[in-house]
Amino acid sequence: MKFTNLMKKKGEKLEPYEFLVTPEFNQQYLFAVEDFHPRYWDEKYGQPIVHPSLLLNQSNATRSPGFCLPPGVAAIHTQDETQFINPGKVGKRFKVTWEIVEEYDKRGRHYQVIDTVVVDEDGTEILRRRAHVTYFQGKGGE
Amino acid sequence: MAIITRDTKIGEEFHGKIKIPSEPRVYAFSGGSFLEPGWPKKNIHTSLEFAKECGLETRAISGTQTMGYIVELMIDLFGEGWLSGGKMNIKFIKPVDVGTKLIAKAVVKSKEKLNDKVRFILDIWCERDDGTKVAVGTAEYQI
Numbered sequence: 001m002k003f004t005n006l007m008k009k010k011g012e013k014l015e016p017y018e019f020l021v022t023p024e025f026n027q028q029y030l031f032a033v034e035d036f037h038p039r040y041w042d043e044k045y046g047q048p049i050v051h052p053s054l055l056l057n058q059s060n061a062t063r064s065p066g067f068c069l070p071p072g073v074a075a076i077h078t079q080d081e082t083q084f085i086n087p088g089k090v091g092k093r094f095k096v097t098w099e100i101v102e103e104y105d106k107r108g109r110h111y112q113v114i115d116t117v118v119v120d121e122d123g124t125e126i127l128r129r130r131a132h133v134t135y136f137q138g139k140g141g142e
Numbered sequence: 143m144a145i146i147t148r149d150t151k152i153g154e155e156f157h158g159k160i161k162i163p164s165e166p167r168v169y170a171f172s173g174g175s176f177l178e179p180g181w182p183k184k185n186i187h188t189s190l191e192f193a194k195e196c197g198l199e200t201r202a203i204s205g206t207q208t209m210g211y212i213v214e215l216m217i218d219l220f221g222e223g224w225l226s227g228g229k230m231n232i233k234f235i236k237p238v239d240v241g242t243k244l245i246a247k248a249v250v251k252s253k254e255k256l257n258d259k260v261r262f263i264l265d266i267w268c269e270r271d272d273g274t275k276v277a278v279g280t281a282e283y284q285i
Binding site: 028039049051052056060062071072074076083084086136137 | 227
């Protein structure tokens, strides 16, 4: 069976994902991207802001508890259209929802276009993304 | 404080800071929360063996890590307001190996007066220290 037969299709939604951003979790990403601006950790600047790279990484479709690929298959991010709507605040919970809005084939590869919305626990929209993802299959995935 | 103002001219170019996505930083970015059992989680970014099993030649860093470098530059240029109205469209055109020196760059492509605001369109990209572009796109913001 082709692995694409196991995947969600256009018009389907992935299972939502929720996560809490603690100061420590945020600082993990500050270390990762070498961006230590105090807006992200120092309360003298107000309630610290979640580093946008954390929100981007945590809203990749691979985070969905329902996202599953067979062994030997990987999802590769090829393009991203992102709208930043509001800053996320440290200490809040966030919810990510995804919907597959398009599928296409290009140069022998299958692509999916996935719309993503991130909201915080108050329902405030934080960001919207439209990510293009393709899939690589190694011998382990045959 | 924002660097781009209404007086910034078309063609002006800006650079971010040099970044090195070293092994520990890639683990921190792509390995899941430090609190997760078995951290770092094995995936195409953290494990060469895992990447090869998936048919990849190398374990490239996550595209969202590259996006993070570009977003930092956007916030430097436009201020925190970027997080309330900034837009960007990025294509990932080359894989980035762990430990590669990277720098985000931007050049003002156009500016347009819209009532009481000015809309800036920037060409944005992230390049290796040999000048090879790894991600390219555009960014838009109104000031």
